[in-house]
Amino acid sequence: MTISFPEPEVAALRGGPVLGWGVVGPGQIADDFTSTLHANSDQRVVAVGSRSADRAAAFAERHGIGTAHASYEALVADPAVQVVYVASPHPQHLEHALLAIAAGKHVLVEKPMTTSEADTRTLASAARAAGVLAMEAMWTRYLPGTTVIARLLADGALGTVHLAAVDVGWPHPLPVAGAAPDRMFDPAQGGGALLDAGVYAHWFARFATGAPVTSRTTGVVSGGGVDLQSVTVSTSADGAQAVATTSIRAWTPGLATIAGSTATVRFTDHFVFPASFAVHHGAEADHWQEPTGLQGRQGLVWQAAALTQYVAEGRTDSPVHGLDVSIGIAASLDAARAALDTAVPEQDTSAP
Known part of the structure; x- marks a missing residue:
C-alpha cells in the first residue's frame, strides 16, 4: 500500500485578492502575525489600534503601518480597514469582535474565539446578523x-x-x-x-x-x-x-x-x-x-490568505x-x- 498525497488546498499568498487589515491588541501574537503577513503575502496591515497611543505608535513604526489609532473605536471606524484581527487577551475577544462587527468589518479572532460557549454563540449570531465573515484564528x-x-x-x-x-x-x-x-x-x-x-x-x-x-x-x-x-x-x-x-x-x-x-x-x-x-x-x-x-509562526499567514479568499468569494463563514x-x-x-x-x-x- 502506497499513499498518494493530494496537493495542499491553500489560498494563494501572492497574486490574489488583498484586504486592508486592522489590528486590535498590539502584543506578541499580533507582532508575529503582522511580520509574516508583510513578509510572505500581499496582505497589508493598514492600521493598528490600542488604548495606549504609545503602544499603537510603536507597533506601527515597527511594521511600517501608516495609521496608529489611540482607541479601538477609531480603528473600526477607519474606512481603510476592511477586516479586523482581534489579538487582545481572550477575555476581551467578544467585546472587541462585536465592536468591529457593528462597524461592518470582517473579523479574524484569535483563539479561543471567546472564553465560553455562550459568548461564542453571541459573537457568531452578531456576525451572521451583520452579514460579515467572522473566523476563529485556528491557524x-x-x-x-x-x-x-x-x-x-x-x-x-x-x-x-x-x-x-x-x-x-x-x-x-x-x-x-x-x-x-x-x-x-x-x-x-x-x-x-x-x-x-x-x-x-x-x-x-x-x-x-x-x-x-x-x-x-x-x-x-x-x-x-x-x-x-x-x-x-x-x-x-x-x-x-x-x-x-x-x-x-x-x-x-x-x-x-x-x-x-x-x-x-x-x-x-x-x-x-x-x-x-x-x-x-x-x-x-x-x-x-x-x-x-x-x-x-510564519505559518500564521495561511489563515489570512484563506479569509481573504473567502471574502472575495462572498462567504460569511469558513468552509473548513x-x-x-x-x-x-x-x-x-x-x-x-x-x-x-x-x-x-x-x-x-x-x-x-
Whole structure:
C-alpha cells in the first residue's frame, strides 16, 4: 500500500485578492502575525489600534503601518480597514469582535474565539446578523499539511478512524511572591492551560474523530483556581475516541496521531506549526514533507490568505473551520473546565 498525497488546498499568498487589515491588541501574537503577513503575502496591515497611543505608535513604526489609532473605536471606524484581527487577551475577544462587527468589518479572532460557549454563540449570531465573515484564528487548520490530512480523512485513506492522540504543553513558571502578575495564572484573565494550549488539543481531537458526544476530563488546578494540566478522553457518535493532553507545567512534543483501520497518521514535527508527517501502514510508511519553508509562526499567514479568499468569494463563514466548529470547541473547553472545578485549591482530580 502506497499513499498518494493530494496537493495542499491553500489560498494563494501572492497574486490574489488583498484586504486592508486592522489590528486590535498590539502584543506578541499580533507582532508575529503582522511580520509574516508583510513578509510572505500581499496582505497589508493598514492600521493598528490600542488604548495606549504609545503602544499603537510603536507597533506601527515597527511594521511600517501608516495609521496608529489611540482607541479601538477609531480603528473600526477607519474606512481603510476592511477586516479586523482581534489579538487582545481572550477575555476581551467578544467585546472587541462585536465592536468591529457593528462597524461592518470582517473579523479574524484569535483563539479561543471567546472564553465560553455562550459568548461564542453571541459573537457568531452578531456576525451572521451583520452579514460579515467572522473566523476563529485556528491557524493550524489552514496550514498546508493539515489540508492534506483533511483530504486523506475525507477520502477514507486511513480507513475508519478509531483513535487519535494529541498533546500540547508549554511550561510557564509558577508566580512567585513579589513578581508582576501573570495572566496565565489569573482566572479573571482567562488563565490556565485549557484556554491557552488546550484549544489546539481540543480542536485536533474534533478534527480527527468528529464532534464528541461524551467526554471525561481529569487534571490539576492551581491554588489560584486555574487548570495547570489536564487529560480529556472524548468519544464521537461513531465510537472514535481521542485523548487530548494539555499543560502549562510541562513541555510536550506535539507529535499528534490519527489511527485508522488501515493506516495511521503521525506527525514528525510539532503539529501546531508548519509540519511534516508520515502515514504508517503495517511496517511501511509514506512521508509528506512540508514544502513551503515557512517555519513556526510564519505559518500564521495561511489563515489570512484563506479569509481573504473567502471574502472575495462572498462567504460569511469558513468552509473548513466555521462558526459552529468554534462553538463546539468552546463547549468542549467549558465541559473540561467544569470537570476540573477550577475554583478549588490545587488537587489531582485523577486520584480515586
